[in-house]
Amino acid sequence: MRKLYVLILIQIFIASLAHAHTDRMEPKQMKWPFNGAFGTIDREAAQRGYKVYKEVCSTCHSLNLVSYRNLTEIGFTEAEVKALAAEHQVRDGPNDEGEMFNRPGTPADHLPSPFANEKAARAANNGAYPPDFSLIIKAREDGANYVYSLLTGYQTAPKNVTVPDGMYYNPYFPNHNIAMPPPLSDGLVTFDDGSANNIDATARDIVTFLQWAAEPDMEKRKRMGIKTILYLLAMTGLFYFAKKIVWKNIK
Amino acid sequence: MEQNNKELPGIKGWIEYRLPVFSFLQHLSEYQTPKNLSYFWNFGSIAGIGLVIQILTGILLAMHYDPNVDHAFNSVENIMRNVNYGWLLRYMHAVGASMFFVAVYAHIMRGLYYGSYKHPRELLWFLGIFIFLIMMATAFMGYVLPWGQMSFWGATVITNLFSAIPFIGESIVTWLWGGFSVDNPTLNRFFALHYLLPFIIVAVVMLHLVALHKHGSNNPTGVDVKSEKDTIPFHPYYTIKDFFGFGIYFLIFAFFIFFEPNYLGHPDNYIPANPLVTPAHIVPEWYFLPFYAILRSIPDKLFGVTAMISAILILFFLPWLDSSKVRSGRYRPMFKWFYWVFILDAVLLGYIGSQPAEGIHVIIGQFATLYYFFHFLIIIPVVSKFEKTLPLPSSISESS
Numbered sequence: 001m002r003k004l005y006v007l008i009l010i011q012i013f014i015a016s017l018a019h020a021h022t023d024r025m026e027p028k029q030m031k032w033p034f035n036g037a038f039g040t041i042d043r044e045a046a047q048r049g050y051k052v053y054k055e056v057c058s059t060c061h062s063l064n065l066v067s068y069r070n071l072t073e074i075g076f077t078e079a080e081v082k083a084l085a086a087e088h089q090v091r092d093g094p095n096d097e098g099e100m101f102n103r104p105g106t107p108a109d110h111l112p113s114p115f116a117n118e119k120a121a122r123a124a125n126n127g128a129y130p131p132d133f134s135l136i137i138k139a140r141e142d143g144a145n146y147v148y149s150l151l152t153g154y155q156t157a158p159k160n161v162t163v164p165d166g167m168y169y170n171p172y173f174p175n176h177n178i179a180m181p182p183p184l185s186d187g188l189v190t191f192d193d194g195s196a197n198n199i200d201a202t203a204r205d206i207v208t209f210l211q212w213a214a215e216p217d218m219e220k221r222k223r224m225g226i227k228t229i230l231y232l233l234a235m236t237g238l239f240y241f242a243k244k245i246v247w248k249n250i251k
Numbered sequence: 252m253e254q255n256n257k258e259l260p261g262i263k264g265w266i267e268y269r270l271p272v273f274s275f276l277q278h279l280s281e282y283q284t285p286k287n288l289s290y291f292w293n294f295g296s297i298a299g300i301g302l303v304i305q306i307l308t309g310i311l312l313a314m315h316y317d318p319n320v321d322h323a324f325n326s327v328e329n330i331m332r333n334v335n336y337g338w339l340l341r342y343m344h345a346v347g348a349s350m351f352f353v354a355v356y357a358h359i360m361r362g363l364y365y366g367s368y369k370h371p372r373e374l375l376w377f378l379g380i381f382i383f384l385i386m387m388a389t390a391f392m393g394y395v396l397p398w399g400q401m402s403f404w405g406a407t408v409i410t411n412l413f414s415a416i417p418f419i420g421e422s423i424v425t426w427l428w429g430g431f432s433v434d435n436p437t438l439n440r441f442f443a444l445h446y447l448l449p450f451i452i453v454a455v456v457m458l459h460l461v462a463l464h465k466h467g468s469n470n471p472t473g474v475d476v477k478s479e480k481d482t483i484p485f486h487p488y489y490t491i492k493d494f495f496g497f498g499i500y501f502l503i504f505a506f507f508i509f510f511e512p513n514y515l516g517h518p519d520n521y522i523p524a525n526p527l528v529t530p531a532h533i534v535p536e537w538y539f540l541p542f543y544a545i546l547r548s549i550p551d552k553l554f555g556v557t558a559m560i561s562a563i564l565i566l567f568f569l570p571w572l573d574s575s576k577v578r579s580g581r582y583r584p585m586f587k588w589f590y591w592v593f594i595l596d597a598v599l600l601g602y603i604g605s606q607p608a609e610g611i612h613v614i615i616g617q618f619a620t621l622y623y624f625f626h627f628l629i630i631i632p633v634v635s636k637f638e639k640t641l642p643l644p645s646s647i648s649e650s651s
Contacts, residue, residue, distance in 0.1 A: 222510065
């Protein structure tokens with residue numbers, strides 16, 4: 001046991017030596033409408049982003065923490081959400097006969113996972129495990145810019161770099177070799193509102209959607225923050241002057 | 252009627268004779284405080300409010316949290332997404348831990364500069380160090396509860412430190428884990444202890460206050476209170492001043508909660524714990540970084556752990572290492588400089604703790620660690636012996 005843990009610790013140490021300065025490129029710095037104290041989620045973009053997720057990303061990436069009912073928060077109507085949920089079958093049960101059965105999804109259901117478990121996901125993806133997307137923006141340094149840069153950052157490897165089989169070159173990914181093939185291409189997804197669907201626009205939309213998914217209450221938080229700060233400023237000002245008055249005669 | 256308190260009539264006297272609650276209230280209203288306390292004296296009450304916020308938000312979070320390795324991460328996300336204002340509670344609690352440490356570090360720095368640890372406040376100082384130690388344990392275990400990657404690997408690294416103890420270290424680690432690795436029993440007991448320890452802190456804070464009120468607050472001159480002219484009643488003077496301090500504290504607090512709630516955390520902790528995948532770079536929360544740097548600067552594990560623990564325990568000896576009769580750094584021209592060098596050294600250690608242990612960082616970390624102990628063991632005793640202190644004012648009133 002002792003040896004195992006010493007080994008693990010050594011490994012941790014070496015890992016921190018090896019990875020701490022991986023020459024992952026700094027993500028491109030984008031101006032997002034959700035940045036800043038007054039930032040909001042662009043509903044249209046988030047809805048397009050959902051479509052990108054559904055048609056492209058969801059083949060490999062789950063979104064476990066999001067339920068269909070949550071989608072009303074980015075502007076889908078209740079009827080639309082019902083229809084979206086009903087598009088897939090949910091394994092439910094057991095019923096009174098003790099049988100598992102399939103039923104159409106409801107708004108209360110979570111978005112379905114593409115794979116039954118991690119082993120199945122790895123088996124289907126050359127050993128790589130596509131991470132869940134629910135928190136991806138919060139789980140990466142400079143998350144929104146990182147995901148955007150990754151999606152738009154595929155390029156041919158420099159001459160002196162050999163990319164292992166089944167890997168793709170992307171300087172924004174740690175170690176530059178990523179198992180995910182370039183997921184987006186121009187015109188891959190067609191939007192009902194006729195929005196631009198080149199790689200760049202599609203990447204922006206999916207990032208907007210994922211930003212919402214990572215923190216559905218962000219707008220509420222920022223709005224409450226503005227009010228709280230104003231209130232505290234007023235209160236602190238009052239206390240300051242009250243203090244001045246109380247202390248007036250103290251030398 | 253039984254024999255009652257002579258000064259208080261009626262029911263009040265009856266109660267006072269049995270439980271001195273009224274004389275206690277009277278003490279609070281009459282408590283005299285040096286009139287020259289600066290804003291550095293605000294951090295005690297600010298730390299107090301920080302503790303109260305942690306306990307209140309913590310109890311509410313515990314009502315929704317599930318300390319099981321399979322559910323902990325998702326139960327925290329359930330709080331963030333589905334519990335009404337759960338995101339607010341959790342961000343308050345997470346940011347609140349950092350804010351509590353900010354207040355306590357400022358409070359300790361104040362005590363170090365103005366010699367608040369000196370006679371007759373040694374035990375007051377000791378109780379403060381106990382609070383600091385318990386809150387470090389509490390914060391560490393709290394960071395484990397969301398069961399993210401940093402939670403798991405932080406817990407693994409820190410609990411493994413106990414294996415450095417000769418002979419029985421391995422058994423102790425197994426005992427701490429409740430098994431052969433950090434797993435469900437570990438999470439369960441960390442939750443139990445994380446809920447328990449804050450109340451122990453409250454108890455020690457009470458003792459801290461009893462010890463404080465025995466001899467009263469130190470003050471920027473470090474000169475004892477000589478007469479009533481030197482003091483003012485705590486209420487309303489310091490209550491209103493404390494409220495202003497709370498206002499500033501809450502403003503900074505609110506900024507982080509509402510606009511940068513994850514700035515002080517680590518992104519990896521939004522990845523569920525995975526015993527098979529080690530994060531590229533394991534770092535503790537910022538408030539542990541100086542001690543983490545001391546730990547890592549020494550290649551030998553046992554010696555490193557000893558150094559890290561000594562870095563805190565050495566504070567217990569400070570009242571005797573510093574033999575200067577003058578309390579306040581204001582009248583100690585040499586001490587003052589070394590004080591600021593020490594603070595810079597601690598900040599440098601914090602920076603080193605946040606960096607990967609390689610190259611120049613290792614060497615800087617070793618020098619900074621050496622200096623940390625050099626400050627307490629050599630500089631403080633020597634300076635307090637040979638320093639020419641400035642003349643003290645005859646009283647607090649004379650100084651202004």
